Every structure is written in structure tokens, then in C-alpha cells.
Amino acid sequence: MSGRHGFRRVLVANRGEIAARVIRTCRRLGIETVLAVSDADAGSVPARLADKVAAIGPPPAAASYLDVGAVVGAAAAAGADAVHPGYGFLSENARLARACAAAGIVFIGPTPETLEASGDKLAAREHAAAAGLPVLPGGHVGGVAPKRESIGAVGHTATDDLDRAGAGGTGGVSGADEAGQARAAELAARIGFPVLVKAAGGGGGRGLRVVRDPGELSHAVAVASAEAEAAFGDGRVYLERYVSPARHVEVQLLGDGQRVVHLGTRDCSVQRRYQKLIEEAPAPLLGDGLRGRLHDAAVALGEHLRYRGAGTVEFLVDPEREEFYFLEVNARIQVEHPVTEAITGLDLVEEQIAIAEGRPLRVRQEDVAFAGHAIECRINAEDPRRGFLPSPGTITGAVFPVGAGVRVDTHVQAGATVPPHYDSLLAKVIGHGADRGEALATLRGALDRCAVDGVATNLDMHRGLLADAEFGKGGVDTGYLERFLESAAYVQDDHGRS
Amino acid sequence: MDLTNDDVAEILALLDSLPYDELDLQTPRFRLTLRRTPGGWTEESQTLTEPVTAAPAPASGGPAAAAPTAPHPAAPDVPDQEGLVAVPAPLPGTFYRAPRPGAAPFVEVGDEVREDTVVAIVETMKLMNSVHAGTPGRVARICLENAEPVGQSTTLMWIEPA
Numbered sequence A: 001m002s003g004r005h006g007f008r009r010v011l012v013a014n015r016g017e018i019a020a021r022v023i024r025t026c027r028r029l030g031i032e033t034v035l036a037v038s039d040a041d042a043g044s045v046p047a048r049l050a051d052k053v054a055a056i057g058p059p060p061a062a063a064s065y066l067d068v069g070a071v072v073g074a075a076a077a078a079g080a081d082a083v084h085p086g087y088g089f090l091s092e093n094a095r096l097a098r099a100c101a102a103a104g105i106v107f108i109g110p111t112p113e114t115l116e117a118s119g120d121k122l123a124a125r126e127h128a129a130a131a132g133l134p135v136l137p138g139g140h141v142g143g144v145a146p147k148r149e150s151i152g153a154v155g156h157t158a159t160d161d162l163d164r165a166g167a168g169g170t171g172g173v174s175g176a177d178e179a180g181q182a183r184a185a186e187l188a189a190r191i192g193f194p195v196l197v198k199a200a201g202g203g204g205g206r207g208l209r210v211v212r213d214p215g216e217l218s219h220a221v222a223v224a225s226a227e228a229e230a231a232f233g234d235g236r237v238y239l240e241r242y243v244s245p246a247r248h249v250e251v252q253l254l255g256d257g258q259r260v261v262h263l264g265t266r267d268c269s270v271q272r273r274y275q276k277l278i279e280e281a282p283a284p285l286l287g288d289g290l291r292g293r294l295h296d297a298a299v300a301l302g303e304h305l306r307y308r309g310a311g312t313v314e315f316l317v318d319p320e321r322e323e324f325y326f327l328e329v330n331a332r333i334q335v336e337h338p339v340t341e342a343i344t345g346l347d348l349v350e351e352q353i354a355i356a357e358g359r360p361l362r363v364r365q366e367d368v369a370f371a372g373h374a375i376e377c378r379i380n381a382e383d384p385r386r387g388f389l390p391s392p393g394t395i396t397g398a399v400f401p402v403g404a405g406v407r408v409d410t411h412v413q414a415g416a417t418v419p420p421h422y423d424s425l426l427a428k429v430i431g432h433g434a435d436r437g438e439a440l441a442t443l444r445g446a447l448d449r450c451a452v453d454g455v456a457t458n459l460d461m462h463r464g465l466l467a468d469a470e471f472g473k474g475g476v477d478t479g480y481l482e483r484f485l486e487s488a489a490y491v492q493d494d495h496g497r498s
Numbered sequence B: 001m002d003l004t005n006d007d008v009a010e011i012l013a014l015l016d017s018l019p020y021d022e023l024d025l026q027t028p029r030f031r032l033t034l035r036r037t038p039g040g041w042t043e044e045s046q047t048l049t050e051p052v053t054a055a056p057a058p059a060s061g062g063p064a065a066a067a068p069t070a071p072h073p074a075a076p077d078v079p080d081q082e083g084l085v086a087v088p089a090p091l092p093g094t095f096y097r098a099p100r101p102g103a104a105p106f107v108e109v110g111d112e113v114r115e116d117t118v119v120a121i122v123e124t125m126k127l128m129n130s131v132h133a134g135t136p137g138r139v140a141r142i143c144l145e146n147a148e149p150v151g152q153s154t155t156l157m158w159i160e161p162a
Helices: A016-028 A045-049 A068-077 A094-102 A112-119 A121-130 A164-168 A178-191 A214-232 A288-304 A337-344 A348-356 A436-448 A459-467 A469-473 A480-487 B005-016
Strands: A009-012 A032-038 A052-057 A082-084 A138-140 A195-199 A209-211 A237-241 A247-256 A260-272 A275-281 A308-318 A323-330 A373-380 A397-402 A406-410 A425-433 A451-453 B022-026 B030-037 B040-047 B085-088 B093-096 B118-124 B127-132 B137-142 B155-161
Touching (some): A009 A016, A016 A348, A016 A425, A068 A082, A138 A178, A195 A214, A247 A323, A275 A459, A337 A373, A373 A459, A397 A406, A397 A425, A425 A436, A436 A459, B118 B155
Parallel strands (some): A009 A032
Antiparallel strands (some): A138 A237, A195 A209, A195 A237, A275 A373, A397 A451, B022 B030, B118 B127
């Protein structure tokens, strides 16, 4: 492991705020950056920040940021030692990791095997259960008949209730066939309603359906399967118990393939349609016992996977029962990583790079110290008063707060374009304080000093959330945001969005 | 901007002790404006450096493969074309004729539509927005190919009113 030189040049295969953020750390470390850009991003702020840019294709992501050949080709042509994939796009794509390896380029992320194990949610569930983590009662319903569909797996007595042959899948597997429907009905009856129908290859809330009434099950399975097939090319679905109210709590991990440490919890319960809007670290109002069990569970799964790189284990926490269940592994840097950086003082991108350079972990668990509390708001180009209608366009003015305890990660400035082809994240505003109250006060003041003109934003909604008494108390559940939007009289229609 | 957050913090620490409320700093590479407000300092920054292109990317498909990238311009302000009514894009984005790849198109030329018939999808920022006919009648013309980029209010198709 020793004697290896650090990277000289890294290709950043992403866009937006995370591209700008990765470039900044590379610059601080003396690493040259080449940014892969689609034609829509050729003049973006990250393109101006990077040492060089390499065009990888037309604006649609499928023809540029999702094109493995174009990304690896650009990295090779630029003479890059490594590729940083950011989040989203190809960040958890095992094919990219393998193609990089084949081209002699380091993929800054987990091994292809880990990416496959975590990217397939059925496989991830199986690994979690094998590592002793509690998984929700549930099982596979699509296509190939599992050998067992036990509904054990309550609390810490997790059992391996999924069949790998099913998870491996064969052509044309779908939850919509008759045998699948019969299995779904039987399984749901054993789990108990309401149940959640989930896509094995899913993400971003697509292919997810809550079913409260047994009569709706077959339709929900068929729709979720079709949606998953269209979105991910994989129609396999599975059922899990639907826990509500619940909180979304995750644990940040770093691993070097041998050793794994955790960097504490984050709470991401403020969500709309499974899209996170506010995150904080540490997760508030968890008993020390529960918090410790979450840390231990995440580390156990990381060790089981011989995890290498930065990653996150997501859990559903049942606040009333003080129980938690494994949800999924995100095998990449996450949007909300700055709140963890604020309370640990670590630069997670720097650690990702050090691990990818082949160095052993530079922090021991006992060295990880937590200081204070941090909260992040995602400022999106969308209009909460018009059903969260997306708002691409040209930024005419961008004023952000600066000062002690405030961090802003952004890719917009006056004159910048917000193209319609990508997600709507404009900036992340993070407030850090000695405790949650101080972090909240800092963040409230910070948002009051934000002004983004030229596109609609959700800034006002965030100001309302930070002033809301229930959020102020801490520990809200995943149903909180919808309740807040209703009480604050935000229009909730969809403007015909399908 | 090439200044790090730490750089800005140090500049702020200097400014805080001085009687100034604004600092405007411009170099060929960046412009930074710091302002003192009642709630604290704000920052407005502009990175002015032009992007530097690395060695040209390997040609993947030649000019024939080049996809159209400029969105179609908004329709000229002509209220009708021989009595036809335009169906405009509700947002800039990508025009899709079918609910998913491989599926049958929502409508074909000659199809009858009601006011609320879904005739297309425009994908904007990863969200699918249904486009309704808006006028009862018959589809007279479809102006774009599937998956073409569209600007705000680009005419997607024309309806012959019933």
C-alpha cells in the first residue's frame, strides 16, 4: 500500500454543485481537474473552475453523463489517473468501475462487486440480513419463485428471507404475471397491510407504491413493475412492511477494504416524494442506545461488504418502538455529506481520494470527534406554490450568505444557465452551530441573506420550514413535509404532471 | 472563483474590524462582492475565466451522429395556421410522443382529441409533464420528432378544432 504516488489528474464525471465541490478539494490537494461536460454545460461555473473541460456529448444525460464509453474515453484522452463520479449519473455503475479498471484508470468509489451488491436492492437486503441487520418483514414477488419467503426478520433476529436466484433474475421477470400476483397476495397477507411495493433496481422514489387495501395490491404491483421496467429496465419488485410514522436516518461510512469507520448519523426525514429537502447531523432526539446500535449495524454491514470508499447505510427508524430497519446502501458520496463534514471536520472527498490512491484509512474510530450540529437546506429551481413546477432558465442574480458557521455549495452565479435536462438543485446552504438551536438560528439568518433571481426557487418554503415549531423541536417523521405544506396552504396539485 | 471558503473567511475577518460595508474585488479571473447587511455578510461571486478545452474528444459518431442541441424556437406569435390551434410546450425540456420507449405514441395525425387528452410529455429536470390538447378536435400536424429538445412555448402540434 505504501510508495504509491498520489493522483496527478482526475476526471470529474459529473456536473452542478458536486462537480464544483470535487474540483475545489482537488485544487487544494494540488490535483489537476478535467471536467467532463455535456454541450449544455460547456460554459457552466464548474467548467470555468476546472483546469480543463472535455466534451462528452449532447445535453440529454443518456448521451453524455450516462455514457460509460464517452466518460472513460474522455478520461483516457485527458490522461487522467482517476475518475470521480460524484453522485447520481454513473456514480454507482459497476460497468463504469470495470471500464475504468480495464483502461488502467482508478474509479474513485467502491469495487464493482460492492456496487453490484448495493445497487440491486434485493441483493443489498440479503447482505444486510447476512450481516445481522434488521430488515423489514417482506420478500420478493416477481418472476422466479423464491425458495423461501419467510417473514421473520423482525428486530435483530434477521433472517435471510430472499432467494438469490430470484434476485439474479432471468429475462422477462415481472411482478405483473399471474404467479407473481398470487405470491404477492399471499406475502402481503403475512406481512400485514399497509405494505410498500418496491423496485429491486429502483431509486429516487420511482417504482414505489404504498398499498393500504388488499384489493389494490395487484394493480399496485403491476404499475410498480411497469414503472420500474421503464425507468430501470428491471421489472422485479418486492414487498416490505410499510412503517409509518418513521424517520429516515443514515450512517456515513468510510472503508479501505479492510477497516471500516462510521462518521455518525444524519437525519433526512424532511422529504417530498422520497426527495430529501433538509438534512442534519447528528440525527436529533435519538437515545444514545439507539444511536449506538445504528452505528454498529452500519459498520457491521460495511465490514461484511469489505467496503472501500465513502458510503452510506440508510435506515428506517420507528421512533415509537425505538426500532430500526435496513433500507439501502448508497455506494457513493451523498448530496448531504457537508453536514457530516461540518461536525467531524473531515473532507469526505479528500478521504475518498486518499482511499482510491490505495492508502489505508487515515482516521481511526476513536479519532472521529463530533462537534455541534449542522443542518442543510437544498435550494432547488422549483416552485412549491405551483406544485413544485421545475423552473429552468437563466440566473440573473445570485447572492449567498457568508460568515461563521455558514457554508454554501453551489454552481450558480449571475448569467449561469439552469438547463432543463438535469435535476433542479441550485445550491446547498449549511448552518453549523454548537448545538441544534444554534445551527438553526445560523441557518435561518443565512437563508434570509440568500437571493436567487431569474428562476423560481423553494427558498421561501425553506424559510417557512425553519420557522416551523414542529421542525424546531426536531425528530420529525417522513410525513412531516406533506403536513407542513398543507398547513402552510401550499398548492399541492401537479399541474398535469404524470 | 479561485478563492476558497477559508480565503473569504479571512477577508471577512479583516473587513469586520473596518468601517466598510462593501468590498468589490475584480481581477481578470473573478469578481467578488461582499456586503454587510443587518443579518450578516453576503457574497456575490463571478468566475470569469473561460473554460479551457482539453484535447478534442475522440469522434464517437462523426457529424452524421450529431444530435440537434438547440431547442426549437418558440412559435412565432401567429394565433392560428389556417384556423388551427397550437399546442405549446408548457416548459422547456425534451418532447416525448409516447409514455415510455417502445410504447405506442399518445396520438397520431388524424386522431380525435378532447381538451384534456394527453398528447405528449415534456421532460423537464427529470420530471415528466403531461401535455394536454387544450382544444377539442383533431390532430392536424405534429411538429417535432420524438426526443427533440423544445423551448418554452415551442409549438408541439396543431389541432384542428372540432
